[in-house]
Each structure stands twice: as structure tokens, then as C-alpha cells.
Amino acid sequence: MSTEKHAELRRTVTPWGSFSWGYSDVGADIFIGLGLVLAAAAGASNVAFLFAGLVYVCIGLAYTELASTYPVAGGGQYFVLRGLGDIFGFIAGWAVLLDFTIDITIFAWACVDYLSQLVPTFVNSAHPWVHFWVVFGLIAALCLLNVIGVRESTAFNGFVSALDIASETCILFFGFLFAFRPELLIHNMQTSWPSPDQLMLGISYAIISFVGLESISQAAQETQRPASIIPRTSVGLILTILIFALGYSNLALGLQPWHPILDAHGQAIQFWQIFVNNGDNQGAAVALLAKQVPYWGAIAAFYVPVLGAVLLLISSNSGVFGSSRIAYAMSSSNLLPSMFQSVHKRFRTPMVSLIAFCGLAAIELIFAAIPYLDPHANAFYARFFDGESGLDFLADLYAFGAATSYSFVFIALIALRLIDPLSPRRFKIPLNIPMRFRGERVEFPVVGVIGFAGIFSILIFTLMTHPIGRVAGPLWLVLGIIMYLVYRHHRKMPLLHSQKHEWRKQQVDILRNAGELELMDEYIANVKASDERTAKESVA
Template sequence: MSEGRQVGYRREIGWFGSFALGYGDVGPNIFIALGVITLYAGGAAPIAFAIAALLYATVGLMYAELGPTYPYSGGVHVYGLKAFNSVVSFVAGWAMLLAYIVCISLFAVAAAGYLRQLFPVLMFPDITVMGVTIPSIGVLAGLLASLLILLNIVGIKYSAFMVSALVFVGLFIEALILSTGFLLKFDPQLFLRQLTEFGSSQLQRDVAYLPFLPVETNNFLYAITLAMASFVGIESISQAAEETRRPHISLPKAAKMVVVVVAASAIAFPVLAIGSTDWRVIAAAYENPIYTLVSTYPYVGELLMPLVALAAFILCYSSSNTGVVGVSRLTASMGRFRLLPAWLQAIHPRFRTPVRTITVFGGIGVGLAFLGDVTFLASVYAFSAVISYLILGFSYFRLRRLETTVYRPWCMPLCVNLRGREVPVLALMEVSGMAVILGLMAVFHAVGRVMALLWVGAGLTFYALYRKRAGMNVLSRDEAALVEPLSYRIRVGVLIRPYENIETAYRSITHSFDRRFDLTLVTVVEPSRWFGGELDKVGEDVVNDLEALEKRLKHDKYVVDRVAAVGEFEEKVSELLESEKVDLIAYIQRRPEKSALEKGHEASIHNLLSKYPGRVISLKRVGE
């Protein structure tokens, strides 16, 4: 293989595999988040989850639009690079990199918590080394995370099939827990009574309290910000964009399905928990809340507990591994766009894995896992992700404004017209909501705030030194040219003959063009072909036919307008092409038996083909 040749990803992930990657990264969050959020939100935990779920839905829908439009591995940092510059791209990617690192540690701790329920012998005393106390769960989590790092260095096959199988397990277990709980344990009166308890009344060490607000209000607001940790991970879909078959179809479908399934799960579990037992019981068991919830079930609780613990351990440990995989993919993407040095992407000669990336960033994750501090890790996890999500929102709006000719296979719904521009309401909600959440985090998350600032500051310093040493500008838009959209919108003028069969025209157009094409339906009425008294009637009929065809195509979400012109065919079509209102002219082929009736017409087509090479195409006639 030549040195300069780049090897691309194999596109082998279908829409369900893409869904599995997104759900597999986000779905297990509820196994740890339920207890942590309830610890702060109290009985109003379902409300905190619902607010976060609404914002999560807007983030997911942004990825559903941007992912297939710019199908590159890397996600938000790629969109930031295309919309702004290399510095914004680096901050977005570096913040998401922190989220992946914390994902390794947080879910290693969660896996350790459920593993101790399966094997109580692992509940050993805390260990003190040189005056520093390491919690026993942290020791176990650190060992689990270390094993993952070793396995990823040696090289493991983490196939889309394996992820899909784990997703089936997760969905089955969650459905079993929810259905059994609502059937046997849920008490609507208990739920309504506890739902009004907004926030825990206990002071918590992780919250920077505002003195002018009650403790309960402080804790509830903190819980809303922390609830974002329940939804970090949907960017895994975009991280695998270059490995996804038919990304223009698979990515939006997968992202929307993940949004629906995860949001429903994240709201159903706290509703069930608050309606089944005292919220303080769930809060006290924040290391294994689902296990504790199931233990309160009558009749089947003891049977389900081992199954739930095993499934939760597998899913949380799998989610920890996706953090390692995410680190590898993200750093590779950032290196590709010259945001990180190539040194990090060095491949081990024997194992063929990015050993330096995994060792450096995975090692940080292992160190954090030894802390065994779920609330601290969840705070940093949410803080880093929200920074990236806010950049995602700003990038979305800027790309919408700048890249007007880009083809977007799917667009966010609920748009309003502001000063002649179409603006999605949900996107406005995402940006404003994330800005508020980030502001609340800056106020309440004292430790997370310091950790995030130190991480971003250290990263920017490293980035600036690397770029200077490599002879590149620190602030640059040169790399944005490397990010090409899937396709651009193409303007096509479709020639419709007078009295053409509208059904045939509709089928021929939809067979040949998808929605990346902006269509202009064109009919030219030539006076020389009609008697004087017929011309007005022909003109009316042509307009009616064009309106009917335009209506059908718009119903199918095509962008369509129409032109009815009177004059010589070749002259009018030439005027349209010269005006640059269309990029191409397309005409529908005639049936062989009718071609003799239009020899003059066909001669004009041949003249246009010669005069405008490459800009006149024929469409297969479909439907007759």
C-alpha cells in the first residue's frame, strides 16, 4: 500500500446496528442515574428526568439532521469545524473526549456496584494507601476499567452484532422490570404524594448552595443539571457515520428511534420508582438503584434480583467499554483534521490498535474509577457533555445559515419563519435550554466546574503548542474544506409536454429524483403547433396539469415550483438554462410509437444537448 493512500471505513452497519450503538451507549445510564438524581431531586425525580429528556430529544434530533448531512466520524467537533474554526472544533471534541473518559470510570463504578450484589464477598473494607483512603467500590471499579484498557490494547472484536445482542438483552430486561413493577407494585396515590416533594432537604457535599434559595430548591435544580448525565451517548451514532450503510436513511431513523426509546425509559423508571417505594430508599442505593427497586417487588422480587444484577452489570460494563471505543474513534477523527498530533494515533505493530490513545486517555479513566465517587463522576460527565451540546446547537444554526445549498436528508420539524429565514423551534429550545443548564452547572457544580475548566484550559494549551510546533495557525478555517456534505441540492427543470399523462410524469420524476433535487416543472406551449382559437384553452389546461403535478410532488416533500411559457421550445428552454435558475434540464422519454409525431421536438432536444453538454438529461418513462 502506498504511503499516501488513506484507508476508509467499511460501511457494514445498518440502521438497527446504528440504533444499537446509540442505545447501547445511552440506555444503561438509567441503571446508575435513577439513584443519583433521586438523591437530589427527591420525590420530584420524574420531573427532573422529564425536563432533561425534552432537551435530550432536541439534541438527538439535531444529530438526526447533521449526522447524514455530514456523515463523518467525529460528531460535534466535525460540525464545529465546518461551522466555525479549528479552535471551536477542538473545544467541542476535547469536551466530548472528557465525557468518554468519565464514561469509562462512571460505568465501571456502576458495574462494580451491581457485581457486588451478585457476589457479596466483594464488599470488602476500604483500603488506605499512604494515608489516602480508596473506597472498596473504587478498587473494584479501577480493576474492571484496567481490564477493559488491556483488552482494547490487545484488540477485541466489538462488533455491531454484539452490540445489537446486548441491546436486545437491555430492552428485554427493562421491559420486564417496568411491566412487572407497574402490574404488581405501582401505587398511583403514593406517586402523586411523593411527586410534590421538590428536592431533598439534606445538604449534599457536591452542591454549591445559593444562600437565597431553600435547600430543597437548590437540590432540585442541581438534579435537573445532573439528569443530563442520563442522556449522554447519542453521539455514538454519528461517531460511526462513516461505517453506516445508506447514512442518509439509517442515521436519522436510528437517532429518532433512540430518542423515543431512551426518553420513554428515562421517564418510566422514575415514575415507577416514586410510585413503588419511598424515594429515600432509592436515593440511599444510588450505586445500584434498579436492583433495590426490584427487591421491593412482591412475589417475584427475589427471582428477578439476580437477573437484574447480572444484566445491569453486563450493560454498564459494556457502556464503560464504549467509552474506550469512543476515545479511540474521537481522537482518530481529531487527528485526521489536525487537531491532535499524529503521535497519538500510533498503531501497535503486533496488536494493530491505537495503543497510545487508549493508554493515555484510558489511563485517566482508570484513575477516576479508583475514586469510586458516583456523584462526582456524574457531575463531570454531564458538565463536559453539555459544553459539547451547546457548541452543537450554535454549529447547527450557523450551518443552516451558511450551507443553504446543502442537501439535508432529514430536517428538524416545527419551523417558524423569522425575517425570511426558516428556524426550527426545537433547535431554539436546544440552544436556550443548554445555555440555561450550563449556567446552572457553573453555579451549582463547584467541583465539576473546576474540573471542566482545568481540562479545557490544559487542552487548549496543548493544542496551541502542537499547532505552533507543526507550523499551523492556531485559529484556522483551512480544515473546514475537508468536511464535505453528503450532497448538494441540485436544481432541475423537468420538461412536461402539453397534455402529458400526469400519473406517468409523477412516476417518472419520483423514480429518477430523490428529495435532494429542487424541481421546476416547465411546459412550453408553441403557438406554431396550435390553431389560434385553441391556444388559450391549451394554456389553461397546461396550468391546471402543472398545478396538479406540483401538488402531488409537494405532498411527497419535494421542493417544487412551475413555469408555463408561450414561445418557441428551444428558445424558452435556452433562456431557462442561461438564467442559471436551474442546473439541469430533464425531459421524459416518449414511447417509440409517438416519437415520429414529435420529430421537430426531438431535433430541438438534440440541439440543446449539443449547446449545453452535460446539462440536458433524459428520464426513463415509468408507468406506461
Template sequence: MLDQGASPQTPKIPGGRQGGVPRLTRRKPVEMLVAEGGQGEGGELRRSLGLWQLTMISIGATLGTGIFVVLGEAVPDAGPAVIVSFVLAGLTALFSAFSYAELAGTIPVAGSSYSYAYATMGELVAWVCGWCLLLEYGVSVAAVAVGWGQYIDELLHGTLGLNLPQALSAPPGEGGLFNVPALVVVLLAMAFLLGGARESARANTVMVTVKVIALLLFCAVAAAGIRAGNYQPFMPLGMAGVSAAGATLFFSYIGFDAASTAGEEAKDPQRDLPRAILLSLVLVTALYCLVAAVAVGALPWHRFEGSEAALSGILHNVTGQGFWPTLLAFGAVVAIASVVLTVLYGQTRILFAMSRDGLVPAVFSKVDPRSGTPRANTVIVSAFCGTLAAAVPLGNLADATSIGTLFAFGLVNVAVIVLRRTRPEMRRAFRVPLSPLFPLVGLGLCLWMMFSLDAVTWGVFGAWMAVGAVVYFGYGIRRSRLRTAPDPASTEE
């Protein structure tokens, strides 16, 4: 529930001796996190975002990915019960969203779950969480950019009768040499972000409006093709298929936490961040389920196999015309571009927080005094994500992103419980209902969905964690700005 008038100011607690605290478990006090808000190398982030912009950031980062890109991969696993898979993934996200809402209102900083873990479980856990977020945000930008290129091809074919050359529209391993459209959309998003947070938020709001209209239009047109027999059998591959599809579709909920990365650019973060997170998730889940129900009703589930632009194909089958698929392709191009924009935004702000703590190079926290944005950070991240998008197949990217997200979300649920115990006196703008039950349920669901993913995905995740360990112990632990600072951990018990 919302606690009106909550404030981030909390009683200052005594600092313990850093020498008596293990380096891996040193925590960053909440007061220090809040005091640093907006400060970077050479400038400050600007507080220019209200509730509407924050909600649009979360919707922009979430809505579109699962429906426009991953639906074709999930339906063959679950059949018509993909609707249940969306609900399952949405519930998993909702329990974690409660935890995000509480912590975002209590610790309104740019680092999202990385900063929450730093304040509650120590530096090593914070690093692991931040490293997972790099996987979640960075790789999802690349994966979504790949889907954007597929809809660009659909749009060109419908309007001009042209198709992109295979060599320039697919990555190596899928018949191409370099996915140019995927790189282009990342660079376009970079250009918006370099203009400033307010300007990016305005562009995102326009794009969110377009994609909501496009999805509602799909439902209205495709509903004419619904056949009751397409829902039978409803669960052809059993609950195991529903669970596997749900784990894959969780990729489509990545982004509801994007508003939490804007904690240092929000006008009233304690009030607006919790509301933006929960409101965006509810709206996105409702629209996902509506579109999925219409899609599987209009097309037999076994025909989704191998289709990464399934909605356009459904409209073509229902109407027999090229106009509607072309119109939807335009909506998808705009929708997916907004996901790239907002998720890339979140990635840069997480790296900003990690850099300010000394765990990654200082270049990522350098703020341009004129635009109030981390320009070098934005350029570096965009170049990396764009290159990744042009070289790696979509399926592997989506599952790797899901496991990193689930791991980070699980840590957020733990962080809520820990902060309730160690700092019960803090004022909270939002409180998770029935805590610690809801956070524990959220943690359990995250673990369940993680173990629904295949061994290859776990292998990729393990390799990513190994690389992260090398980076942390080779660089971060020795350059952490908390290495000489007092840590209150010993006094919080």
C-alpha cells in the same frame, strides 16, 4: 424530516487565501471532511455497520447509566417528580438530537460534534468542543465503570454470599485503595474494541437485549409494591429540585450521539445515522420514565439517599427474596458493561478525528490494517479511563460529565444554524423541524441545565477548559493540518 436519496456530495466552493483568515477561525470544508472519511495513518476504518447496529450503539451507550447508577442521587433532589426530571432531561436531549441528526446525515464523519464545529465555527471552537467531548466520553466511561463494580459486588453477594474487599472495590476517599472491578470492565471493553467494529457491535447488541429484558422484569416485579402514598408530595423540593435532578440525570442521556461517532464505519451514514440517533433516544426515554415511575412508587423517595444500587434494594423490599435482586444485578452488570463498551468506542473515534487534523498526536489516528481499528488509540484511552475509574468518586465524575456534554450539545445546536446560513445549497438527509427555532430552544435548554449545576462542577469545568487552552496553544495550533490549507470561510459569507 427525512430527505430520501440525500447525498453528501455538494457543489465545490472556491477556497480563500489561508493567509487572510485568522488561524483561530479557519474552517475545514465539509467536502474535505467527507473525503477523508475512514482514512487514518497506515489504514482505513471499515464500513460495516447498518441501521440496527447503529441504533444499538446509541442505546448501548445510553440505557442503563441513569437508571442503574444515578437514580439514587437524583431522587433525593426531586422526590417522586424525578419522573418529570427524566422528561426534562429527555426533552433537552431531544432538541439537541434533532441537530445531531441533521449534521450526522450531512457530515457523516467520525468526529461527531467536533467535526461539525470545525466545518461551521472554526478551529478554536472545534477544539473547545472536542475537549468537552473528551470530558463527556472519557469521564463518563470512568463513572459508569465505578457503578459496574457496585453491581458486581451485589451479584457476588446474592450468588455466593461474598463481598468484594472494600480496599479493592472503592477509590481513595471512599474507604478503598483501588477500584479493581472498575478497571476490569474498561479492560474487557478494550478487548472487544480491539477485535473490530463489527465484532464489538455484535457483542453490544446481545448486551442491549439483556438489559432491556432486565429493566422490564424489574417493572413487572416491583409494580406489586407500588403504593399511591409514595407519590405524595409529588414535588417536595419544588421546581428547583426538579431542575437540579434533571441536570444530574442528563448524565443518563449521554450516549445517544454515540452513533454519530460511527459516521466513517456506517454502510449508509446519510440515511441511517439520523434515524439511529432519534430512534434510540425515544426508546431510552420511554423506558427510563417507566422504570422511574415504578421505582418511586415502590419506595418512599427519602429512602433513596445514598443508594447507588437502588433498583436491587427495591426488589428485595417488595419480594423479600434474594433471587430477584440477584437477577437484576446480573442485568445491571451486563447493561453497564455495554455502556462502557460503546462510550469508549465513541471516545476513540473522536480522538481519531482530532488526531487526523493534527490537533492531538498522530498515534491516535493510526489504524491497524488487519482489524481496521485504531489499536494504539484504544489501548491508551482504555488505560487512562480505567485508571481514572479506579481513583475518583462517582458523584464528582457524573456532574463533571454533564456540564461537558451540555456545552458540546449547545455548540451542535449553533452549528446547525450556522451551516444552514453558510451552506444552504447542501443536500441534507434530515432537517431539524422549525429551524432555527428548535436549535435555539435546544441551546437555551442546555444553558439552563448547565447553570443548574453547582459551583464545584463549574470549577472543575473551568479547570478542564484551562488545561485545554494550554494544550491547544502549546501544541494543536502549530500542528494543525489546516495551517497551510486554503480555507473557504471568506467566500461563505
């Protein structure tokens, strides 16, 4: 165990590998987000994506700056720990863990929904038990594969990402060329504008199309010279994901379907209306849209469900892998019990973490699926949770976890700019106000404040409009905080204060291990100059 604890990850990920790592994680989100947003925000779906997308750009820039300055795999949890202290680091990490466990379930669920476009037996509303067991089987299989140490290779990630980008570009290209009617888009926006509550719900669902930026920091840990590579790949990643989300939402609202779409009474309806109150369609939105694109839809109807399912399965796997890695990092920082660091003797994988978080994912699956499986449970959900189930249930918690952890990351970004101005930042978010803080010249990030306001408003929207998210989300945090306090009390460590951290030594080690020797020298020189200045001032 001790050797594993100090083992370093190999830095073998190339710039394309770094991009595709992030893309295979974040890029899959639109496959589930699109249907949910169209059902909730109707004619304002593109506005919901635009709002959430602008917040996401701020989040992406914040992660890019932090991941290139502190290239370690802990991600948001590490940045918050370093900027705000142990307890807040724990809360942010615990929220990220909620997201990763939901990630496992929601993507496995959507993977089966996409396959149901080709295999009717997998349709949830018609065969709920089959759907449940297939999703459960996928989660169990991913857990087993991760315990024995099999991971999809970076090359496979890259191949699927390249295929998916090409495919999505073709769908948008043919869609905008042959099926897009701007007058229909404007008509839908004017006649189907949602109520304020529905718009807030739509925006909070739209943010789940942009979750998974932890992968930027995970890639940073395994990329050579991350301070130079990460900004380059991240900007491309952020723009690509944003464009696909904006493109799909505009196309869906202005789409003249290739074949007429009829409702249950034989009346022709708009394309976006097929998602309203239809969980099966919401789970396979991109495949249904691709099918309606003239010419390209003829082949897209067959390959998009398969490509989508593969990408979603990779994303589900990144939840399994990511949750164990975050738990490992939190345990190393004494935020979680040491059992989360224990590794299997033979396979040398964090078996306890993997089984614990896949078990949690399975429990979440049961809560999401039970209304379909049991009529009594369905009546209970209808009475207390507005009838939310399946993807809605999972997306509720996903939005809560993401908005909570991203809110803390923005505060950490601002705090680190103030308390750690000596760490060299190869990439810095634009729009900064120069000022002095504790005798040092610092730059206050205006975008950090804008981003925080945006993501915090989405957190409020989530609490206001998600009946499950506002109960189960805070409950998850409260249970975690109780566990944290009991653990710290047991270890005789400060409960609300932070333990002593050697940040300067850690930063030198981080930069050295990353191969950023110039930045390491710059950091050491900054620290030396700052210490000399402080000594002179204290003498004077």
C-alpha cells in the same frame, strides 16, 4: 500509518445494529442516573427527568439531522469544526473527550456496584480497596482488549440490547401493574419537593441519563445509506430511552415496595429515600428497584445485576473505543498532535490514544475513590468539595462535559443551516423559519434555539451546584486550549482562525462513501446552481 489514515470503515451495520449500538451506549446511563437523581431531586425526580428529557429530545433530533447529513464518525466535534471553525471544534471535541474518559471510569465503577448486589465483597463502603482494584482491573483489561483489537461484536450488542429492553419493559410492566400507587406519587411530590438548588442539581444529574448520542454519528459512519437509516433508528432510540427514564422515575416515587424498607432505626421509609446519602445504593438503583417489583422481583433480583453489569461494561468499552476514535479524528483535522493517529504495527490499533485516555480514566478513578481509601483525603473533600466522591465526583464532570459539548452542537446546527444550505438534509428537525442568508434560501431551526436554551441552562445549573464540576471542568478546557495553542504555534498554523478546508469536496466524498449517490448528485446540482446564480449576480 499512512494506509491506516486513509482506510475507510466498512459499512456493514444494519438498522437494528445501528439502534442497538446507540442503545447499548445511552441505555446504560439510566442505571447510574436514576439513583443520583432520586437522591438529589427527591419528590421532583420525575420533573427533573422530564425537563432533561425534553432537552435530550432536542439534542437527539439535532444529532439525527447532523449525522444523516454528515455521516462521519467525528460526531459533535466534526459538526462544530465544520459550523464554527477549528478552535470551537477543538473545544467541543475536548469536552467530548472528557466525557469519554469519564464514561470509561463511571461505567466500570457502576458495573462493580451492580455486581456487588450479588457479591458482597464488592460493596464499596465495606471494602473500598477491593472495589477500587476491581474497577482499576476492568479499565486495564478494556484497554488491553482494545489495544489487541478485540471489540464486542454488533451481534452481541444487539443481543444484550434486546434482552435489556425486554427486561426493562417487564420491570415497568409489573411495577406499574402491581406496585404503582398514584396517590403515593402525588404525596411524595407534595411533601418531598426539593429546594431550588437541589432541583437544579437533580436536573443536571438527569442529563447524564441521556449522554452518549455521539454513538449515533459513529454508527452513521458504518451504516449503509445512513441518511435513510439513521433517522428511523434514532427516533426509536430517543423515545425508548426517554420512556425508560420517565417510567423509572415515576415508578420509584410511587412504588409500594414488595417488602417493607426500614431505616437504621427500624422506621419504615419510602423506596426513593434509600438513595439519600448512600453511594452504594445510588450505584445500583435499577437492580434495587427491580427487586421491589412484586413477582417479577423474585427473578429480577438475580438477573438484573448481571444484565446491568454487562450493559455497563459495554458502555465503558464504548468510552475506551470512542475516545481513541475522537482523538484520531481530531488529530486528522490538525486539532491534536499527530501522535494520536499512530497505530500499533502489529495490532493496527491506535495504541497511543488508547493508553493515554485509559490512563486518564485511571487518574479520574483515583480522584473519585481516594476519599473512601484515605481519611485525610476524605476530610479534604468534605471541606472543599461538599464531601463529593465516587459516583458523585464522576457524575459532576460527566454532566459538565456533556452540557458543554451539546451546547456547541446546537450552535453548530444553527450555523450549518445558515452557511451550508446546499447540503441535502433527508431528515430535518421540525419547526423552521424560512429566510434568506447571503443570497441563499435557508431554514432557521427554532428547536435548535429551544434546545440550546435548555442545555445551556443545564450547564449553568452544573456550574452552580457541582463543586467539582465547576473547578475541574473549566480547568480541563483551559489546559486543552493551552495545549492546542502550543501545538498550532509549533506547526505554524493559524491559532484562533481556521485552516483552509475543502468542505465541498469533502461533502461529495462523504456522500459517495456512504452510498448516498442520489444525495451526492443533488448536492452537486445545488452547488452548480448556486455558483451560476452567484456569477450572474456579480455580472449584474
